[in-house]
Amino acid sequence: MKKKATYIAAILASLVAIYFLSEKLFFRLDLTSEKRYSISDNTKKLLENLDGDFTIKIYLDGDNLSAGFLQLRKSTKEMIDEFSAYTDANIQTVFENPTQGSNEEEINKHYAELDKKGLTIMREEEDKDEYGQTITRIVCPWAEITHNKHKKLVSLYTDNRDKSIDENLTRASANLEYALTDAIRQLTKTKIDRILFTEGHGELPEILTYDICNSLRNYYQIDRGDIRGCFCPDSLFGYKAIIVAGPTAPFDYKDRYLLDQYVMHGGKIMWLIDGVRIALDSLSTNSETVGIANDLGLTDQLFRYGVRIEPVLVQDVQCSKMPVNVAPEGEAPKWMPKSWYYAPLLLTSPVHPATKNLAPIKCEFASLIKAVGDSRDVKRDILLVTSTGTHIQKMPGLVSMGIVGLDPKDGNYFNAGNAPIAVSMKGHFTSEFMHRKKPDQVYSRTPQSDRSFDTKMIVIADADIICNDVQPGKDGTPNVVPLGFDRYEGRQYGNKDFILNCVNYLTDDEGWMALRSRDLQLRLLNKPATTLRKFWQIGNVLMTLVVLCLLGAAFYYIRKRKYCK
Numbered sequence: 301m302k303k304k305a306t307y308i309a310a311i312l313a314s315l316v317a318i319y320f321l322s323e324k325l326f327f328r329l330d331l332t333s334e335k336r337y338s339i340s341d342n343t344k345k346l347l348e349n350l351d352g353d354f355t356i357k358i359y360l361d362g363d364n365l366s367a368g369f370l371q372l373r374k375s376t377k378e379m380i381d382e383f384s385a386y387t388d389a390n391i392q393t394v395f396e397n398p399t400q401g402s403n404e405e406e407i408n409k410h411y412a413e414l415d416k417k418g419l420t421i422m423r424e425e426e427d428k429d430e431y432g433q434t435i436t437r438i439v440c441p442w443a444e445i446t447h448n449k450h451k452k453l454v455s456l457y458t459d460n461r462d463k464s465i466d467e468n469l470t471r472a473s474a475n476l477e478y479a480l481t482d483a484i485r486q487l488t489k490t491k492i493d494r495i496l497f498t499e500g501h502g503e504l505p506e507i508l509t510y511d512i513c514n515s516l517r518n519y520y521q522i523d524r525g526d527i528r529g530c531f532c533p534d535s536l537f538g539y540k541a542i543i544v545a546g547p548t549a550p551f552d553y554k555d556r557y558l559l560d561q562y563v564m565h566g567g568k569i570m571w572l573i574d575g576v577r578i579a580l581d582s583l584s585t586n587s588e589t590v591g592i593a594n595d596l597g598l599t600d601q602l603f604r605y606g607v608r609i610e611p612v613l614v615q616d617v618q619c620s621k622m623p624v625n626v627a628p629e630g631e632a633p634k635w636m637p638k639s640w641y642y643a644p645l646l647l648t649s650p651v652h653p654a655t656k657n658l659a660p661i662k663c664e665f666a667s668l669i670k671a672v673g674d675s676r677d678v679k680r681d682i683l684l685v686t687s688t689g690t691h692i693q694k695m696p697g698l699v700s701m702g703i704v705g706l707d708p709k710d711g712n713y714f715n716a717g718n719a720p721i722a723v724s725m726k727g728h729f730t731s732e733f734m735h736r737k738k739p740d741q742v743y744s745r746t747p748q749s750d751r752s753f754d755t756k757m758i759v760i761a762d763a764d765i766i767c768n769d770v771q772p773g774k775d776g777t778p779n780v781v782p783l784g785f786d787r788y789e790g791r792q793y794g795n796k797d798f799i800l801n802c803v804n805y806l807t808d809d810e811g812w813m814a815l816r817s818r819d820l821q822l823r824l825l826n827k828p829a830t831t832l833r834k835f836w837q838i839g840n841v842l843m844t845l846v847v848l849c850l851l852g853a854a855f856y857y858i859r860k861r862k863y864c865k
Contacts, residue, residue, distance in 0.1 A: 502548030546763030575667025616644035
C-alpha cells in the first residue's frame with residue numbers, strides 16, 4: 301500500500317513539474333514533412349517586436365464556400381493563430397461573409413462597398429453532378445489588416461488561369477506567411493527606403509509607369525531624377541535601388557561612371573532595356589516599319605557585369621492576341637482576334653522568389669539576353685523565358701503586321717525555344733572603369749572601386765513589361781490602365797507582381813523574399829468517374845450497415861459460445 305501511494309505521489313509531482321515548466325518554456329512541434337505549420341525566424345522576430353492591437357478581417361466566410369476555399373479559410377486562421385503564439389500584441393480575427401444580405405439589392409450594395417475598398421470579387425465554377433452542370437460561387441479571397449487606424453489589403457488568392465484551381469489554392473496556402481507578414485511590415489515600418497527612376501535619356505514618362513509607381517509607394521519613397529545633372533556618385537548612395545526604364549538616348553561616359561560606382565558600392569539596379577528600336581507610328585499607319593539596334597552605350601558596361609542584350613526580336617507562338625480587320629477591301633470592317641507573335645507571354649521561373657507562382661508576363665518587341673564572362677563571381681538566374689515555339693528575328697529587319705498570318709504550327713519557322721528575356725545576377729561585379737580614369741567633371745568623397753561589394757542586379761530585355769497603357773477619358777484626362785491588363789482579352793497578366801517582386805528582391809537584405817519560395821505538396825483525391833458516382837455513394841452507405849451487421853453477428857456468436865459452455 302505504501303509503495304502504491306509513493307507511485308501516485310511521483311506521478312502527481314511529475315504532472316505539477318510539467319505544468320510549471322510549460323509556463324516557463326515555450327515550444328511548438330511541427331511533424332509535417334514540409335513544415336506546413338512552421339514560420340520562419342524572420343517572422344518570429346517581427347512578431348516578438350510587435351505591440352498594440354491588430355484586427356484581421358477575413359472575407360472568406362459563408363455557407364457557399366467550396367471545399368478548397370474552406371481549406372484556405374482554415375489555413376489562414378491557423379497561420380494567424382500561429383502568429384498570436386509568438387507575439388504579445390493583441391491580434392483579433394474577424395470573419396465576414398461577402399454575400400451577406402437579406403435580398404439581392406442588399407447583396408449588390410455590399411458588393412459595391414467591397415469594390416470601392418479595392419476588394420475583387422471572383423466567381424468560382426465547380427462541377428456538382430453527373431450531368432456536368434456547374435454551380436457558380438461568389439468568393440472574395442481577401443483579408444484586411446488594421447493597425448493604429450491604418451489599413452492594408454492582403455490578397456489571399458491569385459487566379460492563374462494556366463493552373464488548376466487546386467494548384468492555385470495550394471500555392472495560396474504556401475504564400476500566406478509572406479502575404480500576411482508583408483502587410484504587417486508595411487503597417488509597422490518606421491523607415492521608408494528610397495528608390496530612383498532615372499531620367500534624361502528618353503526613359504518612359506511618369507504617366508506610363510504610374511501604375512507600378514502607385515504600388516511601389518506602399519513600400520518606398522519614389523524619386524525621379526535626371527542623372528545628367530549629377531556629378532557626385534555619393535549622391536546616389538542613399539537610394540536602395542535604381543530603375544532604368546526604357547531609355548532611348550545614349551548614356552555618356554560620365555553617366556555610366558555614376559551608375560557603375562553606385563553598383564560598385566553595393567547599389568542595386570534594375571535595367572529594362574529595349575534591344576531594338578521600333579517606330580510604332582509607322583507600324584500603325586503603314587502596317588510595317590524597320591527595326592534597328594537600340595544603341596545606348598551600355599553594351600560594354602552590361603558585358604562587364606555578365607550579360608549582353610542582343611539586337612534581335614523574339615516571336616513566340618505563345619502570345620497575346622490583337623483585333624485584325626479580316627474583311628476584304630471595300631467591305632464593312634470585320635474584326636477578329638489574331639495572334640500577335642511580337643507580344644510573347646513569358647514563362648516565369650518556378651524557383652526564384654521574384655517569379656515563383658506568378659501568372660505569365662506579357663511583353664512586346666522583346667529581345668534576347670545572353671550570359672557572358674566568368675560566372676564564378678556572379679550567380680545568374682533566368683527569370684523569364686519564351687516558350688519552346690520561338691523564332692529569333694535578326695535586326696535590322698522589317699517588322700510587319702502581316703506576321704499575324706503565319707501558321708503557329710510551322711516548326712521550320714518557330715524552331716527556337718526558351719529564349720531568356722530577364723536575368724537576375726548576384727555577386728561581386730567588375731567595374732567597366734577598371735584601370736580607367738574617372739571623368740574630369742566628377743568629384744567624390746568615396747574612392748573609386750573596381751570590384752563591387754556583394755550586390756544584386758536584374759536585367760530585362762524589354763521595357764514594355766513595366767509600361768502601363770493609357771486611354772483617353774471622357775473629359776480629356778488620361779485614364780491609366782492597370783499594368784499587365786490586356787483590354788482586348790480582358791485578362792490580367794502578372795507584370796505588376798513581377799516588377800514589384802523584383803524591386804523587393806533587390807532591396808531585401810533580411811531574407812523576406814525567401815518566404816515566396818515555400819512549397820506545399822499538392823495531395824488531391826482522384827475524382828470518381830461520372831458513371832460510378834451513384835455506385836460509390838450507395839456503396840458507402842450500405843457498406844456501413846453491412847459492417848455493423850457483421851460486427852453484431854460476430855459479437856452475438858462470441859457471447860453465445862462463451863456462456864453456453
